[in-house]
Amino acid sequence: MKLARTSLIVRCSQDDADRIRNQASSEHRSLSGYLLYVLERSMWIEDRLTHGLTKSILSAQADSIKSERHKQIRTAVHLRCTVEQAEKICAYAARRHLSISDFVVFSLQRTWDASERLHRS
Numbered sequence: 001m002k003l004a005r006t007s008l009i010v011r012c013s014q015d016d017a018d019r020i021r022n023q024a025s026s027e028h029r030s031l032s033g034y035l036l037y038v039l040e041r042s043m044w045i046e047d048r049l050t051h052g053l054t055k056s057i058l059s060a061q062a063d064s065i066k067s068e069r070h071k072q073i074r075t076a077v078h079l080r081c082t083v084e085q086a087e088k089i090c091a092y093a094a095r096r097h098l099s100i101s102d103f104v105v106f107s108l109q110r111t112w113d114a115s116e117r118l119h120r121s
Contacts, residue, residue, distance in 0.1 A: 004083040009076050011101040017075050032080040042107035
């Protein structure tokens with residue numbers, strides 16, 4: 001049985017797009033496979049971290065994320081996924097009052113920052 005498929009266009013900086021492609025390649029994943037892996041982990045973290053936070057805290061975080069991202073030169077990456085995965089990504093982005101692109105880039109940045117901290121330890 002085939003699952004219904006869709007895709008999302010994720011706006012990001014050229015540096016982020018290059019890093020996504022490099023990370024996907026180094027992990028022997030497709031670009032979409034890499035992004036979905038990062039997003040699944042991010043949504044798992046979201047379930048544990050944002051539980052109980054007020055909307056004003058989430059909105060303040062969203063505003064800081066948005067202002068940082070819009071200062072950079074932009075490009076886009078194409079994320080292929082199931083309709084169910086896309087709906088879940090949209091729901092988690094809405095929880096944080098972010099666009100889908102902002103939520104994806106936020107998730108990537110959080111993953112990359114954590115990885116860099118681990119490598120420094």
